[in-house]
Amino acid sequence: MTLRMALIPAAALAAALSAAATAAPRGEPVMEGDVTKExxxxxxxxxxxxxxxxxxxYLSLDEVASAGEERRARMAERMFxxxxxxxxxxVSLEELEAEAEARFDRADKNGDGILTEEERAEAREGMRKRFKDRRG
Incomplete structure (x- = not known):
């Protein structure tokens, strides 16, 4: 497996982990109600x-090799x-948490430390729009 091919699944996992507050991967329940940063x-x-x-x-490429999705490869690689x-x-837990906190803070429009259903929906819609814009 080339390094690039190994990076894709690792990056996909990192992307999924960092988006925990605003979305959930397929098959996992979305967090309901208001969500605190904690x-x-x-x-x-x-x-x-x-x-x-x-x-x-630490997450190594080997540990997450089965977690990738081909269609999200470019985005996932950038996230990783x-x-x-x-x-x-x-990607250490500390690195992941720093990215997750930055995402949370961007979504927390009123800065109260809680993501409401509305803030989370707005963040998901913004993410969808950015992905769509990148695809052209």
Whole structure:
């Protein structure tokens, strides 16, 4: 497996984990009601732990190789690169949480530390629009 092919599933996982407050991957229930940043970070940490097979606190490409989706490859690769702040080829929980907090803060329009259903719907719609715009 080439590094590029290995990055795709890892990036897809990183993207899915960082979007925990505003959306849920297929097959998982969306968080309902108002969501605090703590709720979102707790969910992201639980999902992270589920993929951290060796429990070392880092996601390697091997650990997430089966999590990718081909159709989301370009977006996922960009997300992985953005989350891997130190460029070591791994996404740590701290790196993931930093990205998740930034996403949460962008969606929390009134800055009260809680994402309402309306704020979450607006964030999802904004994400869909950006993806659509990128595809042309």
């Amino acid at each position: 709720d979102m970070l707790e969910r992201a940490a639980e999902r992270f732990a589920g993929f951290d097979a060796n429990g070392d606190g 690169e953005r989350q891997d702040e130190n460029g070591d080829g791994f």
